């Protein structure tokens with residue numbers, strides 16, 4: 224057995240702000256080891272984004288505990304959580320979430336700045352990261368000058384900036400054509416294999432699911448199946 228990187232126990236989340244409370248997650252258990260490449264699937268509304276948000280500390284469960292790399296994040300104060308996230312978890316979202324007025328260099332450099340990386344080292348690291356996703360020549364482009372696939376690759380480079388152990392990706396290919404989606408998955412698989420970064424990504428896309436080595440299916444906020452497969 225490898226090292227446990229994500230360990231969720233009895234995680235439940237009920238959204239109570241709505242007229243009728245929504246039980247988005249019910250007693251979810253999840254155990255993921257370092258270096259896994261896991262797809263989170265299930266019908267719309269089954270709780271995938273909610274679970275990713277709980278693991279990434281973007282929101283708190285109503286009950287249950289979440290450990291990330293041995294740290295019980297459900298116990299951390301908001302400030303400690305921000306710090307922990309910055310150091311340990313990279314996020315990739317369906318809508319890319321790049322800052323439109325900033326260039327690729329600035330979008331990625333911004334994260335490094337938050338980490339107080341000196342300017343000279345930032346520049347070097349930005350170029351390294353863009354090279355990893357095959358976009359060195361787009362260092363001075365703003366998101367509006369890039370294709371969807373290229374924007375998402377910049378978003379992956381930004382997620383990698385803090386050298387996270389885990390990348391959580393919420394439907395990263397949802398807004399991409401199939402060629403760009405394939406390309407993004409190849410980059411993610413390479414980072415997983417070469418740098419041992421753990422990936423947990425939600426998706427509806429069958430071709431993306433086929434690339435995973437483990438597929439966890441949520442139905443009505445519960446784990447319905449958890450299957451190890453050989454990726455194509």
Ligand SMILES: Nc1ncnc2c1ncn2[C@@H]1O[C@H](COP(=O)(O)OP(=O)(O)OP(=O)(O)O)[C@@H](O)[C@H]1O
Nearest residue numbers: 238241245247265266267268269270271272273274
């Ligand atoms: N902030 C919120 N307030 C109230 N209800 C919410 C909130 N966020 C999600 N929900 C509800 O929680 C349930 C799970 O939503 P979630 O977004 O986690 O599902 P999902 O599996 O990611 O769906 P999709 O595949 O459509 O993105 C849904 O019934 C949704 O309507």
